[in-house]
Amino acid sequence: DIQLTQSPSFLSASVGDRVTITCRASQGISSYLAWYQQKPGKAPKLLISAASTLQSGVPSRFSGSGSGTEFTLTISSLQPEDFATYYCQQLNSYPFGGGTKVEIK
């Protein structure tokens, strides 16, 4: 099975910071990767599909890139509502990454 490893697992940042989260796959998965955002007590929300396709309604400060085995989710200017846990997921199978919790510094 393909494993997804996210880093860091936790990060502390301030409003306005540029934040980058990495997701590495144990084997190449082309661009078959999605990113989700989950706030406490809520269901995950789909942000990005196909590694870089922003879902409708998702702010443009979010972007995704990468292919093969290394992917990144970038928030260009962190906003108060962005403090949450982010998960990557491969689209040709089921595993999720372990998650990255973004907290306020």
Next chain:
Amino acid sequence: QVQLVQSEAEVKKPGASVKVSCEASGYAFSGYYIHWVRQAPGQGLEWMGWMHPNSGGTRYAQRFQGRVTMTRDTSINTAYMELTRLTSDDTAVFYCARALCSDAGCYLFDIWGQGTLVTVSS
């Protein structure tokens, strides 16, 4: 609007079973896979399996094989997930999610239910 509405929280004793429902509205229920995802307190997302409402076909994650059953009632646009032989390790929020298909497969979860907390305690 397109949504999935799940059943209310449950408290079960060890060894019991739980059946969680997931009612779809705003789209053609039979046209999309429904997946189930478990999230233990403070932990990440764990895929449990999928069910296709049109055929009733299923695929389960290996760790839940023999304990989970996913079914549907197309007359009321509702999917079900039943988990048996519960232990305290099954205390978690269970989510249903609609999946979109791509060239890769049908694992892109665009709509999620609100989650159902199942607490297993003696």
